[in-house]
Amino acid sequence: MxxxxxxxxxxxxxxxxxxxxxxxxxxxxxxxxxxxxxxxxxxxxxxxxxxxxxxxxxxxxxxxxxxxxxxxxxxxxxxxxxxxxxxxxxxxxxxxxxxxxxxxxxxxxxxxxxxxxxxxxxxxxxxxxxxxxxxxxxxxxxxxxxxxxxxxxxxxxxxxxxxxxxxxxxxxxxxxxxxxxxPYFDRPDYIDALAQSIERSYAGLSTRPDILVCSYHGVPIRYLMEGDPYHCQCQKTTRLLKERLGWDDTEIKTTFQSKFGPEDWLQPYTVEEVARLAEAGKKNIAVCAPAFSADCIETLEEINEEIKESFEEAGGEVFTYIPCLNDDDAxxxxxxxxxxxxxxxxxxxx
CATH class of the missing domain: 3.40.50.1400 (Rossmann fold)
Known part of the structure; x- marks a missing residue:
């Protein structure tokens, strides 16, 4: 008009x-x-x-x-x-x-x-x-x-x-x-979309991963102490996802990536935790990034290259990155x- x-x-x-x-x-x-x-x-x-x-x-x-x-x-x-x-x-x-x-x-x-x-x-x-x-x-x-x-x-x-x-x-x-x-971290339709993407990825694998690592972008621990709710909302997203998938605690884990600067950030750090998992016998893992609505440098390069390399250097064998939800219909x-x-x-x- x-x-x-x-x-x-x-x-x-x-x-x-x-x-x-x-x-x-x-x-x-x-x-x-x-x-x-x-x-x-x-x-x-x-x-x-x-x-x-x-x-x-x-x-x-x-x-x-x-x-x-x-x-x-x-x-x-x-x-x-x-x-x-x-x-x-x-x-x-x-x-x-x-x-x-x-x-x-x-x-x-x-x-x-x-x-x-x-x-x-x-x-x-x-x-x-x-x-x-x-x-x-x-x-x-x-x-x-x-x-x-x-x-x-x-x-x-x-x-x-x-x-x-x-x-x-x-x-x-x-x-x-x-x-x-x-924020929509706990909406059932968002959690269901996440769960569907994981179920599809797992269905396409010949061997089920030993554990799913939910890697969230990190922030300094100080921000949490100053009242930022991010850490709590990340933890709740993982818990709701676990419940929607019907899994137990041993099948899923929350970690944080992208540390920058000298301060302590939210832990465990993804890059260190995947290496620890490999050393502990978890040779087949999957990683998803529920804090990102779209794949970007932190997922496509940091997770699928740097973090994957850390896992493999520690003895890990199979590393599966599950893409962000991107423009998925759900x-x-x-x-x-x-x-x-x-x-x-x-x-x-x-």
Missing amino acids: TDTRPTHAAPDHPALPKPKIGVLLANLGTPENYDYWSMRRYLGEFLSDRRVIDYSPWLWQPLLQLVILTKRPFTSGAAYKSIWNEEAGESPLLTITKAQTAKIEQSMKERYGSDVMVDFCMRYGNPSTKSRVKNMVKAGCDKILFFPLYPQYAGATSATANDAFFAALAKEKWQPASRTVQ HIAALSSVIEDNLSGWIDPV
Whole structure:
């Protein structure tokens, strides 16, 4: 529908688009490429976020700018290169997020017709949260549902995504009404989608793994002590998954990966625990990543390369990585149901 002037408005009143509701999906981010300068820009934005690294900028920024960002773009760039979607010229996270958005957009169209606009943004890199909020406002969205795609809440993920969203709203002359989505770590439909993916993977294996390792992205233990609920929500996700699968405690384990810096992080560390399991006789393991809604550098490179190597060097024989839910139909159905619940009171299904 073309833009129109409000009824009884003066002839020079600006034309306004038809009001609609925006659903803005958000994920962590992606570099534009794996070359040094692309990686430096991306890592500089990411590691300058006080939600991620909360040390005093007076101490942290000199170390970051003069030491870390001199070396780390090379190693991180090599890691990204090993998983890069060369055909599309983008990271797997971006490819998968586009696919998720397209499927959710179709799901919303079936539920609500043309009155809901679906798009995605990244907390770091592009497309930025600010640019996508601006596009939605320009398109006529007078209400926006912001959906960080993190099953479990953490200050370094969900909260910083919300920060960027609120900062983008602060720039708008006519600010839309807004809602943010709560974490969905314990929703039965999400747990069921996880369980189905594991059951499918196990069904395709010739020998059942000795144990399933649920590897979550780590955070400093200090964050837990300061009130961040992430650790507890991860533990509950694993427990609910175990109950849905009908397994006992010996068949599943929670671990944490991606430690960065000198502090103690949530433990056990995945890279160490898989080696311990191999040494203890667990020669056939499977690993999944329930904290990630889409496969990315932490799953495709860190789990399926670095962590796998740690397991094999300790004597492990069979390592199975179970992909993230990505754009799996059960996952899309669960995410769409979350959105529908959060749109309640704003719009009714057609």
